[in-house]
Amino acid sequence: MPNDFEQLPAAVRRERILARVEETGFVRVADLSREFGVSEVTVRSDLDAIERHSPIDRVHGGAVLRGVTARREEPFEEALATSADEKRRIGAAAAALVTSGSSVILDVGTTPAAIAAALVERADLDDIVIVTNSLTTALALEPAIPRFTVVVTGGTLRPLQHSLVAPFASKVLDDLHVDLAFLGCTGVHPEGGVTNVNLAETELKRAMLLSADRAVIVADSSKIGRVDLGRIGAIDEFATLVTSAVDDAVRASFEKRGIEVVQV
Numbered sequence: 001m002p003n004d005f006e007q008l009p010a011a012v013r014r015e016r017i018l019a020r021v022e023e024t025g026f027v028r029v030a031d032l033s034r035e036f037g038v039s040e041v042t043v044r045s046d047l048d049a050i051e052r053h054s055p056i057d058r059v060h061g062g063a064v065l066r067g068v069t070a071r072r073e074e075p076f077e078e079a080l081a082t083s084a085d086e087k088r089r090i091g092a093a094a095a096a097l098v099t100s101g102s103s104v105i106l107d108v109g110t111t112p113a114a115i116a117a118a119l120v121e122r123a124d125l126d127d128i129v130i131v132t133n134s135l136t137t138a139l140a141l142e143p144a145i146p147r148f149t150v151v152v153t154g155g156t157l158r159p160l161q162h163s164l165v166a167p168f169a170s171k172v173l174d175d176l177h178v179d180l181a182f183l184g185c186t187g188v189h190p191e192g193g194v195t196n197v198n199l200a201e202t203e204l205k206r207a208m209l210l211s212a213d214r215a216v217i218v219a220d221s222s223k224i225g226r227v228d229l230g231r232i233g234a235i236d237e238f239a240t241l242v243t244s245a246v247d248d249a250v251r252a253s254f255e256k257r258g259i260e261v262v263q264v
Contacts, residue, residue, distance in 0.1 A: 109184035192227035202230030
């Protein structure tokens, strides 16, 4: 079925693309191609034309609003000190979703690490299989063995986050199907979806999402409303967002897209 926008004149389509960049700070070629019903080659041509006359910059896979600086990825130890209590509360709320006999994916990052700590504290849990690509998380879960079985994905080590990424990290996930995946991110936006600053980790997060019956986003308040370079998935691909307090309008915009919002 042709997209409603397919027959738009190029000038109108470019105006709408520019408005989207100004609204979210970042757009992706693939997303625009689907939305406007044109080829990715046409979208790239549109972005090149817009860049010549408007305040956007072309980047790999899309375009960003000029003057919007890409965020620096914090080392794991540095991020631990940021919003520590907020992450602890998010971790406890997320861990409450796990029941005995479940299989779980735990992503890399300080908020998923808070989930690991909360799971270890739950003496009622038994027969849990946890898959992770985080060496830090794997070690944090060790005290719960043998109640928990801990599976590490393997792959190539990224020292910044002590994470395992491609090549080889996704091969374990190809052979697994879990009940629940907890995924961290650096951006959550109702329209822009769930995103991450690091592309290598983004690729694995996407594989984790696809390996789970149910996926849960865990994100502190600093991530809400942001859109970063690597797209993990659209909001409607996730069942639940566990976060700290968000205002009613933001919450409604998420819930309108079918995701449950759990506030701590």
